[in-house]
Amino acid sequence: MIKALRGTKDILPGESDLWQFIESTGRDIFNIYGYNEIRTPIIEEASLFIRGIGDLTDIVQKEMYVFSDRGNRRVALRPEATASIVRAYIENSMSQSGGAAKLFYTGPMFRSERPQQGRQRQFYQIGVEAIGSDSPFLDAEVIALAVRFLDRLGVKNYHVKLNSLGCQKDKMAAIAKHKENFKPHFEKLCDTCKARFDKNVLRIFDCKGDTCRVIAENVKVEAALCNDCESHFKKVKQCLDELGVKYTVDHKIVRGLDYYTKTVFEITQDDLGAKDAICAGGRYNNLVKELGGKDTPATGFAFGVERLALALKAVSCQHSAVSPKVFVAVAGEGLYPEAFKLLDSLRGAGIASEMDYDERSLKSQMRKAEKLGAGFVVILGEDEFKKGKAVLKDMSSGDQKEIMLNEIISALHTIKTSQVAEGNLRS
């Protein structure tokens, strides 16, 4: 039997309802905040991510799916979307006069990591990118948006951790300090981290090896921001305070991708276990230029959808499968073609409807209608049909009445409207 690849998963009906809820809640709130959807290819030139994310990062060194295509081009399955979106922004000249281009996205990403709960090789992200402004208000907007999204979904027990890496100059100064602090532990570092010590010491914080992790957890980390970056960070914090967004400043948030500058943040969630980062993001003021565009500041975030789904299951957020509003039942063998036509006209009128094609007894059809959660059953029986009528049964009250066949659709529409008015629509 052929099975799904390790680290990939089928999202089955039932679970996909929860995913749709996450996506539609995201779309709603992103639109409210002025973000429009962008869809970029999942396959790109590998060099985009090598240059964008950084050649010494775990993602590029160990996790990226890279291969030569039939034309011998080095291509990669995208490990994240930020670099792709910046590529699209430059390629499609999306710069906005007087403000940032505000984009949101959702879709699969690929990283060849060791699979575990909340960590997959094909996983999904939902996120935003705002390209074209260095305003601290935009940092605050993006972080507040991530938090409001969680609140709308009903995710609880999350924590925002905030830091500023500063500008490129500050990052260089911080790297020098980190080197000093890691130096006494150099001999104990793994070979990869020994190489990182010289080339990009920040990446030692991402090492998943036990020894390096303990060293990184205990090493001293100090903030070293220039006046401009310090004042930018202060304003971001003030804005968040004014909005009532809670956070803690954590100087160890350095992020595992090289493109970050200034404000960075992660959101963890208590129910996720070891892989507790549900969202991560921050500023990447040098990336547009690095990828061949004009010098353009930007910021954004991405949530892991699997992790959002896990957090929602922890608060027992259930989203039941869509139920048909109407089930068409047949009491008379010869009426199947008529019932099939009626089903088609109900669906054509936008009424979610089902029937059973296997010519079972009326009793088993009614059982199926109940199982599917249908609000109403239209029963086509020979006697009523001869009079141009059918029986309409309300499944919640059990009431039933004869109704003219050509009045079924308008009757169901009327019921739907009155139920919406009462706020008790079943499906």
Ligand code: HAM
């Ligand atoms: P990231 O921290 O690499 O950042 O990923 C963001 C989120 O994706 C993580 O917090 C986690 O929830 C989820 N995630 C990452 N890897 C996996 C995995 N193997 N399995 C399941 N979920 C995973 C980025 O990707 C940046 N592009 C975020 C960003 C957007 N920064 C600025 N704009």
